[in-house]
Amino acid sequence: MKKYFHILILFIGMGLFGFSLGYLMDVQAIQAGPYGLYFLAVLFISLYLGLLLTVVIHEAGHLILGLASGYRFVSFRIASWILIKNKQNHFDIKRYSLPGTLGQCLLDPPGHYGDPFPYKAYLMGGVLANGLTACLFLTLIIKGHLSGYPALVAYILAGINLFLGATNAYPFKNSDTTTDGVILQQLRKAPTMSKYLWSQLKINALFQSGQRLKEIPQDYFVAPDDHPLASIIRVFENNRLMDEGRYQEANAHRQALRQDPQLPAIYQSLLAIDQVFFNLVQDQVQADLSLLEDPQVKQIKTAMKKLPSMLRLDYALALLKGQDPTQAAKIKKQFDQALRQHPSQGEVLLEQSLLALVDRAAQSQTDK
Numbered sequence: 139m140k141k142y143f144h145i146l147i148l149f150i151g152m153g154l155f156g157f158s159l160g161y162l163m164d165v166q167a168i169q170a171g172p173y174g175l176y177f178l179a180v181l182f183i184s185l186y187l188g189l190l191l192t193v194v195i196h197e198a199g200h201l202i203l204g205l206a207s208g209y210r211f212v213s214f215r216i217a218s219w220i221l222i223k224n225k226q227n228h229f230d231i232k233r234y235s236l237p238g239t240l241g242q243c244l245l246d247p248p249g250h251y252g253d254p255f256p257y258k259a260y261l262m263g264g265v266l267a268n269g270l271t272a273c274l275f276l277t278l279i280i281k282g283h284l285s286g287y288p289a290l291v292a293y294i295l296a297g298i299n300l301f302l303g304a305t306n307a308y309p310f311k312n313s314d315t316t317t318d319g320v321i322l323q324q325l326r327k328a329p330t331m332s333k334y335l336w337s338q339l340k341i342n343a344l345f346q347s348g349q350r351l352k353e354i355p356q357d358y359f360v361a362p363d364d365h366p367l368a369s370i371i372r373v374f375e376n377n378r379l380m381d382e383g384r385y386q387e388a389n390a391h392r393q394a395l396r397q398d399p400q401l402p403a404i405y406q407s408l409l410a411i412d413q414v415f416f417n418l419v420q421d422q423v424q425a426d427l428s429l430l431e432d433p434q435v436k437q438i439k440t441a442m443k444k445l446p447s448m449l450r451l452d453y454a455l456a457l458l459k460g461q462d463p464t465q466a467a468k469i470k471k472q473f474d475q476a477l478r479q480h481p482s483q484g485e486v487l488l489e490q491s492l493l494a495l496v497d498r499a500a501q502s503q504t505d506k
Contacts (some may be wrong), residue, residue: 180287184294192214192268192298193241196306199267204260208248212343213481216241222481225348233479237441239402246343247336251357257325261318268303274295316366316402324366326421334367341374348483349379369401373409380412381488389416405440408447411476415451415492419499422458446480446489449473454496458503 194216201214213222218235236242243264249255275296278284284292309323325332337358344354351374358379361371372395379388395401396409410429417425429435442448449472457466473493476488 176287180290181294184291185298188291188295188298189240191295192271192302195267195271195299196264196302197243199243199263199265200260201245201263203263203266204243204245205461207256207259209260210248211242211246212346213247214243215239215481218480222346225483232481234481235444244342244346245339247339251337251340251355252333253336255332257332257335258322261322262307264305265307265318267478268299268306273301276468277300279464286439321367327364331363331365331367334361334363334365334371337361337371338367338374342482344484345484348487351381351488354378364400366400366402369395369398370405372398373401373405376409376412377488378493383491385416389413403434404438407432407435410435411439411451412446415454418451418454419495420456422499422503425459427459444472444476446473446476446485449476450489450493450496454494454499457496457500 157195194221197216199213201211202500205211211223213220215221215234215236217240218233220232220234222230222232224230245260247260248258272295275292275420279289279292279296306317306320309317309319321335323337341351341354341358345351350384356378356477359371359375361375372391376391376395379385379391384425391407396406396413410432417427430439439448439451443452449469453466453469453473456462456469460466470493473489477489480486480489
């Protein structure tokens with residue numbers, strides 16, 4: 139029932155936006171031009187550039203309030219362009235995209251593990267920035283400082299900012315999307331679980347700087363509580379087991395983790411893909427690949443096909459299952475290119491070590 143309510147609210151909001159847009163055109167005496175071409179051109183350009191600008195504003199809000207709260211810069215991504223701070227403390231620009239997100243600002247949290255830390259301003263910074271921007275544009279229109287097509291563009295930008303801010307602030311019950319509002323609601327109900335948000339941010343910061351997961355303090359990966367944020371930390375723990383070369387333990391841990399009802403669907407699918415990879419490495423002939431037929435897994439694998447972890451699986455499928463070294467070599471080139479652009483140096487090292495398992499398994503096949 140709530141799902142249909144959310145859809146109804148969305149349609150009502152779109153209807154109100156369309157009606158008020160038409161009213162604005164009438165009040166401002168905006169001429170649409172021959173066949174409405176002027177209007178359509180301005181509309182589509184404003185929507186496209188406006189969406190990118192709105193994402194920049196949203197992530198800048200996270201950045202500004204995060205830095206003001208004592209966080210340190212890690213990365214700032216818009217679309218597939220990402221600005222990172224490397225372990226030499228220099229800034230680099232790389233290409234990296236994460237399906238389902240238009241941007242992301244990651245920061246290194248202040249304090250120590252288990253201590254209270256400021257997270258509300260950081261999480262709500264994007265929503266506040268979008269809200270203030272929308273108010274600014276609407277005020278300029280109402281006060282008469284903008285008219286004609288500039289007023290139209292400002293109104294579209296205000297609408298996009300309101301929409302993005304509202305959808306991030308409202309805690310939609312969607313297992314595939316963890317918005318700022320969802321996390322804040324989770325922590326309002328269980329404030330002590332904020333330690334897992336701290337761990338997630340800290341692990342990401344250290345991982346991106348070049349530390350291996352096995353080099354990060356083990357305390358950060360301990361998450362015994364029944365909570366969505368704890369479940370995500372357990373996924374990190376599974377990756378740590380792989381980084382330590384404890385593959386049998388990682389397999390058992392992964393199978394148990396996939397039964398966790400608190401774990402978001404995207405992580406369920408990523409764990410399934412890792413399971414298929416290790417099935418291949420352990421037994422190339424009778425490897426169980428059935429998990430790849432799951433619709434959700436298929437969707438995630440297709441959406442993330444250019445990421446190193448997906449290319450690693452494709453490499454294993456081509457070399458071990460398909461026994462096609464030519465195709466495997468092509469995938470290996472794509473894998474190496476993806477690693478060169480990857481922002482997380484710790485993940486680069488982990489992926490390289492896991493790909494080496496495929497080569498060893500292929501060599502073992504040849505020796506037989």
